[in-house]
Amino acid sequence: RLAQEQQAVVPEVVAAVRQAEEQLARSLADRATERSDRRRARLTALRARLESLPSTETLHDRTEAVRLEIERLLQQQESSDAVAALLLDDGPMVAADTDDGDIDALAEVVDAIRTQLTASLRNRLMNMAESAAELGNGQLIERLQRAVLGLERDEYPDIKQLQASMKQEHEAQRLEQVDELHRLSLASAQFGSEESPRAV
8 A cells, every 4th residue: 555655666565465466366266166167266366466567568469368368268268157056057068168178278377477577687687786786776686686586476567667777877977987087187277277387
């Protein structure tokens, strides 16, 4: 609540909420006795897992396609359940397909997206950490190291915020160098003016 009021992103909290949502859906899927309930719970868990991943330009189209397919399967399941209920059937009409291969295939795609995204973020964070080391900013290095470790727990950092911090540090160092050059040029000008009468 506090993070929301301050409009701040807290990766640990977001990750915890998403993981709780996914675990609840998985638990429902494990305990479901009806195939339709199990399919619906698995699809809901898969959607929660997908939504826990940060949006990136590179993977946006692929992620959106998977999300739309999950929504389509959920709607299809609801329609099938509604028809079965109207016909007073014991289960959904699609009972012949019992292997849930469509959901398994989607789960593999979501895992592949997660793996690719995590690797990409890790590389970006490591590059930023190298730049931070060159700048000598210990606090920024520590933040980046925590972000890298968080990836292992499915905690995705706010990359834009970290990039803004890097840019701010670069600008601060640039201004510091400009001030130092200005100070040195003033000192050399004073030194030159003191030396010139003696040279004559």
